[in-house]
Amino acid sequence: MAVNTQTWWQQGRVVETSDLAEGVRRVVLAPDRPVHAAPGTHVDLRLDLAGHVRKRSYSVVRSEDGGRRLTLGVQLAPSSRGGSRHMHGLAPGDVVEMTGPVQSFPLGVGADRYVLVAGGIGVTALVAMADALRRRGADYTLVLAGRRRAVMAYLGELVEVHGDRVRVFVDDEDVRLDVAELVGEIAGSPAAARTEMYMCGPIRLMDAIRRAWVSHELPEPNLRFETFGSSGAWAAEDFVVHLPQLDRSVRVGKDSSMLDALEDAGVDVMWDCRKGECGICQVKVLDVSGRIDHRDVFLSQQQKETYASLCLCVARAARGDSADADAAEPAAVTLHLP
Amino acid sequence: MTILDSPPITAASKIFNFPRNAWYVAAWDHEVTAKQPLARTIAGVPLALWRNSDGRAVALADACWHRLAPLSKGTVLGDEIQCPYHGLRYNSAGRCTSMPAQETINPSAIVPSYPVVERYRYVWVWVGDPDLADPAAVPDMHQMDSPDWAGDGETIYAPCNYQLVLDNLMDLTHEEFVHSSSIGQDELSEAEFEVSHDDRHVTVTRWMRDIDAPPFWLKNMRDKFPGFSGKVDRWQIIHFEAPSTICIDVGVAKAGTGAPEGDRSQGVNGFVMNTITPETARTSHYFWAFMRNYRLESQTITTQLRQGVHGVFGEDEDMLAAQQRAIDANPDHEFYSLNIDAGGMWVRRILDRMLQAEGLPAAAAAK
Numbered sequence: 105m106a107v108n109t110q111t112w113w114q115q116g117r118v119v120e121t122s123d124l125a126e127g128v129r130r131v132v133l134a135p136d137r138p139v140h141a142a143p144g145t146h147v148d149l150r151l152d153l154a155g156h157v158r159k160r161s162y163s164v165v166r167s168e169d170g171g172r173r174l175t176l177g178v179q180l181a182p183s184s185r186g187g188s189r190h191m192h193g194l195a196p197g198d199v200v201e202m203t204g205p206v207q208s209f210p211l212g213v214g215a216d217r218y219v220l221v222a223g224g225i226g227v228t229a230l231v232a233m234a235d236a237l238r239r240r241g242a243d244y245t246l247v248l249a250g251r252r253r254a255v256m257a258y259l260g261e262l263v264e265v266h267g268d269r270v271r272v273f274v275d276d277e278d279v280r281l282d283v284a285e286l287v288g289e290i291a292g293s294p295a296a297a298r299t300e301m302y303m304c305g306p307i308r309l310m311d312a313i314r315r316a317w318v319s320h321e322l323p324e325p326n327l328r329f330e331t332f333g334s335s336g337a338w339a340a341e342d343f344v345v346h347l348p349q350l351d352r353s354v355r356v357g358k359d360s361s362m363l364d365a366l367e368d369a370g371v372d373v374m375w376d377c378r379k380g381e382c383g384i385c386q387v388k389v390l391d392v393s394g395r396i397d398h399r400d401v402f403l404s405q406q407q408k409e410t411y412a413s414l415c416l417c418v419a420r421a422a423r424g425d426s427a428d429a430d431a432a433e434p435a436a437v438t439l440h441l442p
Numbered sequence: 443m444t445i446l447d448s449p450p451i452t453a454a455s456k457i458f459n460f461p462r463n464a465w466y467v468a469a470w471d472h473e474v475t476a477k478q479p480l481a482r483t484i485a486g487v488p489l490a491l492w493r494n495s496d497g498r499a500v501a502l503a504d505a506c507w508h509r510l511a512p513l514s515k516g517t518v519l520g521d522e523i524q525c526p527y528h529g530l531r532y533n534s535a536g537r538c539t540s541m542p543a544q545e546t547i548n549p550s551a552i553v554p555s556y557p558v559v560e561r562y563r564y565v566w567v568w569v570g571d572p573d574l575a576d577p578a579a580v581p582d583m584h585q586m587d588s589p590d591w592a593g594d595g596e597t598i599y600a601p602c603n604y605q606l607v608l609d610n611l612m613d614l615t616h617e618e619f620v621h622s623s624s625i626g627q628d629e630l631s632e633a634e635f636e637v638s639h640d641d642r643h644v645t646v647t648r649w650m651r652d653i654d655a656p657p658f659w660l661k662n663m664r665d666k667f668p669g670f671s672g673k674v675d676r677w678q679i680i681h682f683e684a685p686s687t688i689c690i691d692v693g694v695a696k697a698g699t700g701a702p703e704g705d706r707s708q709g710v711n712g713f714v715m716n717t718i719t720p721e722t723a724r725t726s727h728y729f730w731a732f733m734r735n736y737r738l739e740s741q742t743i744t745t746q747l748r749q750g751v752h753g754v755f756g757e758d759e760d761m762l763a764a765q766q767r768a769i770d771a772n773p774d775h776e777f778y779s780l781n782i783d784a785g786g787m788w789v790r791r792i793l794d795r796m797l798q799a800e801g802l803p804a805a806a807a808a809k
Contacts, residue, residue, distance in 0.1 A: 208550030
């Protein structure tokens with residue numbers, strides 16, 4: 105379980121593409137310097153999006169032949185930051201700039217039981233873990249949740265391979281994942297304290313699971329998750345950042361992050377992980393018009409609710425649930441950038 | 443891969459690479475404690491070894507997730523280890539449980555935790571693919587904690603590639619020259635030997651019949667048979683188990699009393715237990731013990747045997763260090779083999795195949 109956070113760049117050639125599910129594209133890359141990608145790893149790609157080079161992270165679904173073939177699964181997100189549209193346009197023969205496998209979501213060894221929870225496209229981070237657990241002969245459960253069956257990548261294959269270890273929840277079939285029941289069942293089992301959960305999915309799902317996990321007093325270190333900061337409470341929309349100290353306002357397009365927009369505007373800000381984990385790009389919030397969609401995992405729930413600060417790399421301003429799509433005024437956030 | 447770009451035959455590589463997918467001894471059981479972590483590099487991986495409150499041995503990568511400060515300089519706090527620099531804490535799975543100055547814990551804050559098995563008085567670790575770490579694959583060293591055997595041992599920090607130690611133990615004709623005052627005798631290089639193998643084991647068997655017992659063995663015979671004198675039949679049966687454990691069945695019996703045929707009752711029997719853990723390409727942890735199956739009650743004999751073997755192995759250590767220096771000083775010179783190297787060459791072939799299966803070259807990378 106080497107935790108490899110070293111990032112080196114190489115070229116990868118697209119060798120195969122196909123549709124995995126509605127709106128989900130399979131992209132198989134052949135890297136220049138193949139390294140086996142362990143379960144839980146992702147690769148970062150440098151994509152040229154409308155003239156700006158952006159880094160995007162994609163879980164490695166499958167690593168074959170010592171890493172000579174790495175399979176990614178990419179969901180086309182209408183409100184994404186542009187990366188998925190680019191990825192869906194790739195064809196065999198195209199070359200991308202990519203890192204070697206980066207591990208920040210390693211599958212542990214030695215737990216009595218493993219529960220993998222995939223929400224939507226989050227399944228891409230868990231396919232290889234489920235395979236590894238099956239090979240080990242471990243006790244594991246794979247929970248797959250999605251809005252509609254047609255958009256759930258790998259569903260058929262996983263059910264076939266993992267049989268009754270898979271539990272499928274589909275919103276529009278009214279078989280919804282009940283987080284309280286799932287976590288309650290773990291908490292009530294004899295292996296409760298020695299159960300590890302690995303989850304990847306929309307941040308609302310992960311927040312709900314985390315709250316249930318904490319309320320059952322399950323050991324927090326046993327709850328593992330990965331987020332690339334790409335999902336929030338609301339769909340991404342355009343908003344405005346006011347920077348009174350610099351006497352500037354910057355518009356953030358729905359395809360761009362606040363951090364990207366500030367950098368593009370020449371504002372020098374400090375950052376590190378760019379996925380809402382480390383807190384380096386945390387700044388104080390002076391005022392909000394609308395709501396803050398935090399999207400990070402650095403601030404605690406309580407900190408998020410106070411609107412006192414946000415992480416520039418993933419947070420967005422949004423008009424909130426009652427927003428009129430045609431309302432003229434975008435949401436805005438005023439930040440303290442000393 | 444075509445024949446042209448397949449690797450050359452490297453069975454005589456001088457600096458032999460080591461498999462990662464293997465159990466290696468990291469420490470004697472008593473060296474790993476809940477009081478303070480032990481720093482030790484195993485198969486190229488620096489580890490912090492400690493025990494949690496259940497008494498279970500834990501092996502974490504010896505570098506904090508944050509700024510890579512060595513956890514082995516930190517503190518064991520029950521089920522957690524605390525980094526000495528900024529106080530981040532990790533549980534035995536390597537997951538961070540506490541970070542300074544923030545309310546949450548970064549989801550990627552994990553250090554690798556390696557599979558550990560305690561067996562035969564040793565703490566074994568697996569630094570390769572954890573999904574392949576089958577406890578049943580720990581090499582057999584059952585004499586170490588069997589009620590039928592008694593003895594003790596030590597660790598040598600050997601400044602040489604681990605394969606040189608394996609070579610040393612797979613061919614004992616060197617005893618005549620390196621250990622002439624204790625166990626060496628002319629008959630060693632005169633006696634025939636037989637080599638057998640399967641895909642994990644190599645056995646070299648040598649019998650020397652009707653010979654004088656060298657000083658070490660005469661002393662042992664007299665421990666069991668006070669006042670013994672006369673000729674003996676002597677045996678050395680070397681059992682190698684991949685990747686680097688060698689248990690040598692050694693002994694002497696009164697000549698002509700049937701030992702070669704299986705009746706060892708008129709003799710003394712020991713097992714020289716050796717397991718060699720590569721530290722780096724040029725350094726090794728050499729764990730050894732001498733176990734005997736007679737006079738089990740005598741701590742005096744245990745101490746004397748440990749001290750005696752300590753002296754003998756000190757001679758090997760000097761030779762191995764000098765050999766490694768000469769190898770490094772003569773980079774353009776190759777190894778050649780003698781007839782007596784057959785056992786060692788089978789060991790190399792087994793290791794070579796293990797390395798190939800891992801996609802690793804047989805020769806370790808240069809310094």
